[in-house]
Amino acid sequence: MSYLSLTDADREQMLATIGVSSVDDLFRDIPAGVRFERELDVPPALTEAELQRHMEELAAKNVVDEICFLGAGIYDHYVPAVVDAVLQRGELLTAYTPYQPEMSQGVLQAIFEYQTAICELTGMDVSNASGYDGTTVAADACFVAKHATGRSKIVVTEATSPQVRQVVKTYAPGFGLEVVEVPHEGGATDPDRVRASADGAAAVIFQQPNFFGVLESAPELAAAASDAGAMPIAHVDLVSLGVLEAPGAYGCAMAIGEGQSAGNAMSYGGPHYGFLAARNDYVRRLPGRIVGETVDADGNRGFVLTLQTREQHIRREKATSNITTNQTLLALAGLVHLSLLGPQGLRELGETCMALAHHAKTELQAAGFELAFPERATFKEFAVRTGRNAREALTRARARGVYAGYPLGRDYPGLDDALLVAVTEKRTVDEIARLVEALA
Amino acid sequence: MPASESYPDDLLYHPEHDWARIEGDEATLGVTWFAQDALGELVHYEAPDVGSTVTRGSSYGEVESVKAVSDLISPLSGEVLEVNEKVVDAPETVNEDPYGEGWLIRIRLSSPDEREQLLSLDDYRKVLAEA
Amino acid sequence: MKLIYEKSQPGRRGIGVPGTEGLEVPDVPAELRRETPPRLPEIAEPEVLRHFTELSTRNFGIDTGFYPLGSCTMKYNPRVNERLVGLPGFAQLHPLVEDDAAQGALELEWHLQQILLEVTGLDAVSLQPAAGSQGELTGLMLFHAYFRDRGEDDQRRKVVIPDTAHGTNPASVTMAGYELTPVKTDARGNIDVEDLRGKVDEHTAGLMLTNPSTLGLFDENIEQIGRIFHDAGALMYYDGANLNAVCGISRPGDMGFDVVHINLHKTFSQPHGGGGPGGGPIAVRDILEPFLPVPIVARDGATFRLDYDRPKSIGKVRAFSGPFGVFVRSYAFMRSYGPGLxxxxxxxxxxxxxxxxxxxxxxxxxxxxxxxxxxxxxxxxxxxxxxxxxxxxxxxxxxxxxxxxxxxxxxxxxxxxxxxxxxxxxxxxxxxxxxxxxxxxxxxxxxxxxxxSAPHSRPVRRLDEVRAAKNPVLRFRFEDHPEEQGAGDRQLEAQKGA
Incomplete structure (x- = not known):
């Protein structure tokens, strides 16, 4: 096996040093009744060249050449080459969590820079080092809210991603939380209905832009939550935050979201990263790793994992979360991408997505299609009625080489004819013309 | 500068390394030299609210060092009259002066008889010998 | 070394974005429009690459040298796996495509499940959990679902954990809404069976155990421990953090465990990436299979599909079917070894x-x-x-x-x-x-x-962790750096003028 170094002579010598006569002797503490006595029944070993071919064959069975208008939480944004170059640095790729800061200043500084970027984008005071994805950070936020407010109800808008809502509902019973959903009205959430539901709630979670791509009256939703003493929590898209207001600016207590849009390939759903940022009031309740600045014995700036007494390895059953890892490498990808964009690039990226999506809307309407929520302003995604069952419409479009969107009937009864269409900066006017043709 | 080891004989002790100084129907509470030494330099004091109730044997707050966290176990029951804001602002005060400037809360006793269940210095020294 | 924000100069940029020529940019309603731009760095591409390359030189990975970090299984991360995960057929695949467009991915996930079943000696797998800690929480949710189904959930509130356990185990117990029952370690480093006997009864939901333990010792009484729990009607959870000791040598299922999480980033070589990503699939005995998270990868003859039709499922613990890129690397690693695992x-x-x-x-x-x-x-x-x-x-x-x-x-x-x-x-x-x-x-x-006074050879000396915790500085403070602040203001002016 090429990943193992020991020769037969090495093994003999090492066994002699240990004082046993065979490798089997090393396992003498394992009771006979639980020893596995046959060979593992797994596929045979492959050489690297064979492995490459096998995996290429598997990859070729996936369809990735259809023009992608599919979003619904994961988006086909461009990932710059520099991101790949940075992520392939072995010192970063193959390092563990930076427990030993003197060995890990690279990763620690990168996380500190990432935390800064997330705070800047969301308008929050403090960010953790990232969470698993955009769904689990929502569950984490519920845990924070429960302990910060002492309340046991979570309000989440129905226009929040179904994946996020499902994960929150899965976690809630263990946290002792009840989950209440506020229905959307014509693709957006009515602040008065939030206000009514928020009474006695620990938090109100809403998405901006929401799952339908619609711009919610986010400041009013946040105010409705705050009025009831609930923590307003916005689930946001990093790519939107060059053009859309930061949640911190309209009174949110926390901002969370899926970070894939910045720096990460779609990769059939992961690994990606979720971001979680909050006001200073909640810093000691945050889950996951946090990096802080300090100085070394010579007075030079350095970085360490800090406020670790929140964490499971110290606080054990009283920890703020059971999380041990974060998603450093994927968050680093986000940081590199955001650094390449800068403030101007991020704003342009948002504007281009909006302009292309607006163009697609206009062209579809010109071709006779109705928008599901025609009155609503949207960002990079919108719902269109296809005039037939949306899955059928999708099948027809795919036959013409266009993956036209996400059939909303999967999660929203009554929208069986609607496709959620996402338009990133990678799409072109010509591709949008093909979308219109494919759906006709 | 950390204090050097000492255990005043005018205090009553709890086996979880807490002390109480009783004056009339009030008591001042803190942690012993042993407790602060075991934790190391304190970086955070999570104090109770003034007016809240503390119960003998239960946690009323937490102190944290970089790598450890410890519940503060109340040796007596009562109502919190005052929190030592100096320790909130500068938790290392506990390391420097655990029985003086580094006190943690002052309470009005609700069950003054509980003092009978606390340890004298001699009894507390036996606890320390086993620790 | 400077932070990337300290290298920023107004007007520089690292990458272009396709423009909006000929297109209408719709107005954002005024109350939702961002007025103050985020102070992201403004840097040209070459300096971005150099910045992160310099950061990498201040870090140590397995590629750099020996990394004997106990319980973390810092093994070689084969480079071919990085090439494979980047194949466009994997990297460009959207997680919500119809199953017919993802047959290669689903086939890979299905084969990965089969290998995990063989290695663990169990009956069904969920690939969804994003890390070991999430596998633990998922496993404990399965405990609840199983006992709820049997009408015993209200009665069984306690989970037993030895004092040698990773901190995640007790933290997971709390997050899952259980109560912790600690059990001692005996003089040989095994669970103290006498202490255990008195603690397992009809109120016990189960055990969480790492075997070999965090002491690196295989529990010699594991069969007896299994009988104690199963006789009490309780379940056994295996923390797979130390599975690298026993692949093909002893299987958790054969030891009596009902749920196992596998740390793909430990045993199966997903690079740790400075703290993540990981992968924490769980394998379970047949009695727990109905409750697994959705979706499950299923096979119908030559085709594969995601099965969402599982009425007793606990729901979802993460988006989609799991961290697919981790599966690509771990499956490739397993195929490189074959039975040589x-x-x-x-x-x-x-x-x-x-x-x-x-x-x-x-x-x-x-x-x-x-x-x-x-x-x-x-x-x-x-x-x-x-x-x-x-x-x-x-x-x-x-x-x-x-x-x-x-x-x-x-x-x-x-x-x-x-x-x-x-x-x-x-x-x-x-x-x-x-x-x-x-x-x-x-x-x-x-x-x-x-x-x-060591270390003497690293980019920094020992760091003051007390200072970091006492006065937390958790982000770059532009206001403490007037030069950069000026840059931010100029940025703002430039954007307002634009």
Whole structure:
């Protein structure tokens, strides 16, 4: 096996040093009744060249050449080459969590820079080092809210991603939380209905832009939550935050979201990263790793994992979360991408997505299609009625080489004819013309 | 500068390394030299609210060092009259002066008889010998 | 070295974005429009690459050198796996495509499940959990679902965990809404069976156990422990953190466990990435299969699909079917070894015992037994005699070019040094590490100050963690750096003018 170094002579010598006569002797503490006595029944070993071919064959069975208008939480944004170059640095790729800061200043500084970027984008005071994805950070936020407010109800808008809502509902019973959903009205959430539901709630979670791509009256939703003493929590898209207001600016207590849009390939759903940022009031309740600045014995700036007494390895059953890892490498990808964009690039990226999506809307309407929520302003995604069952419409479009969107009937009864269409900066006017043709 | 080891004989002790100084129907509470030494330099004091109730044997707050966290176990029951804001602002005060400037809360006793269940210095020294 | 924000200059940019020529940019309603731009860095592409390259030089990975961090299984991460995960057929695949567009991905996931079933000796798999800790929580949710189905959930509130456990186990128990019942370790490093007997009854939901334990010791009474729990109608959870010791040698299912999580980033070589990503699939016995998260990868003859039609499922613990890129790497790793996964574990255990044999004279060995894939030494003697702590030894190892072991864990061993070499290392590397450890033990006697003040060779000296915790600075403060603040203001002006 090429990943193992020991020769037969090495093994003999090492066994002699240990004082046993065979490798089997090393396992003498394992009771006979639980020893596995046959060979593992797994596929045979492959050489690297064979492995490459096998995996290429598997990859070729996936369809990735259809023009992608599919979003619904994961988006086909461009990932710059520099991101790949940075992520392939072995010192970063193959390092563990930076427990030993003197060995890990690279990763620690990168996380500190990432935390800064997330705070800047969301308008929050403090960010953790990232969470698993955009769904689990929502569950984490519920845990924070429960302990910060002492309340046991979570309000989440129905226009929040179904994946996020499902994960929150899965976690809630263990946290002792009840989950209440506020229905959307014509693709957006009515602040008065939030206000009514928020009474006695620990938090109100809403998405901006929401799952339908619609711009919610986010400041009013946040105010409705705050009025009831609930923590307003916005689930946001990093790519939107060059053009859309930061949640911190309209009174949110926390901002969370899926970070894939910045720096990460779609990769059939992961690994990606979720971001979680909050006001200073909640810093000691945050889950996951946090990096802080300090100085070394010579007075030079350095970085360490800090406020670790929140964490499971110290606080054990009283920890703020059971999380041990974060998603450093994927968050680093986000940081590199955001650094390449800068403030101007991020704003342009948002504007281009909006302009292309607006163009697609206009062209579809010109071709006779109705928008599901025609009155609503949207960002990079919108719902269109296809005039037939949306899955059928999708099948027809795919036959013409266009993956036209996400059939909303999967999660929203009554929208069986609607496709959620996402338009990133990678799409072109010509591709949008093909979308219109494919759906006709 | 950390204090050097000492255990005043005018205090009553709890086996979880807490002390109480009783004056009339009030008591001042803190942690012993042993407790602060075991934790190391304190970086955070999570104090109770003034007016809240503390119960003998239960946690009323937490102190944290970089790598450890410890519940503060109340040796007596009562109502919190005052929190030592100096320790909130500068938790290392506990390391420097655990029985003086580094006190943690002052309470009005609700069950003054509980003092009978606390340890004298001699009894507390036996606890320390086993620790 | 400077932060990337300190290298920012107004007007620079690193990458272009397709423009909006000929398109209408719709207005954002005024109350939703961003007025103050985020102070992201403004840097050209070459300097961005150099910045992160310089950061990488201030970091240490497995690619750099030996990384015997106990319980973390820092093994070689094959480079071919990085190439494979980047294949467009994998990287460009959207997670919500119809199953017919993802047949390759689903086939890979299905084969990965089959291999995990064989290695664990169990009946069904969910690939969804994003890490070991999430696998734990998912497993405990399955406990609840199973007992709820049997009408016993209100009665069974307690989960037993030994005092050697990783901190995640008790934290997961709390997050899942259970109560913790701790159990002691006996003089041989096994669970104290007598202590255990008194703690398992009709109120017990189950056990969480790492085997081999965090002491690197295989619990010799595991069959007896299994009977105690199963006779009480309780379930057994296997924390797979130490699975690298026993692949093809002993299977959790055969040991009596009902749920297992597998750390793909440990045993199956997903790179740790400075703290993530990971993958924490769980394998379960058939009685728990109905409750697994949705979706499950199912096979119908030659085609594969995601099965959402599972009425008793606990729901979803993460988006989509799981961290697919991790599956690509781990599956590739498994295919590189084939049945040789057993040899992988054998060599990991051989390497650990070799280090143990060479080091136990100079450091205290709390449990005088052969170890599995890792072992725990104590620097208690060095601390008592010479004032040199486990932390000092760890920092001094850096000067010898090694990443330190895990220190101060498990909690049952004072001044613990927890060493896990993995199968990846050459004998020469193990020898060099031993020489360094022995040299440090001598230095502790002869020149303890050198050890106390280590490291001497890293980009920074020892860092003031008290200061970091007492006065948390958790983001770059532009306001403390007037130059950058000026840049931010100019940025704002530029954007307002635009």
């Amino acid at each position: 057993r040899e992988m574990s054998e060599v990991a255990v051989l390497n650990a015992n070799y280090l143990l044999a060479k080091l136990k004279g100079a450091y205290e060995l709390p449990y005088e037994r052969l170890c599995m894939h890792e072992f725990v030494l104590s620097a208690r003697g060095l601390k008592r005699e010479h004032g040199v702590s486990a932390l000092d030894v760890a920092k001094r190892l850096m000067d010898y070019g090694f990443h330190p072991p895990t220190i101060y864990f498990p909690l049952v061993v004072p001044e613990a040094l927890m060493i896990e070499p993995t199968e990846s290392e050459a004998r020469e590397t193990l020898d060099a590490f031993c020489e360094a450890m022995l040299a440090i033990a001598r230095e502790a006697v002869d020149e303890p100050e050198v050890v106390h």
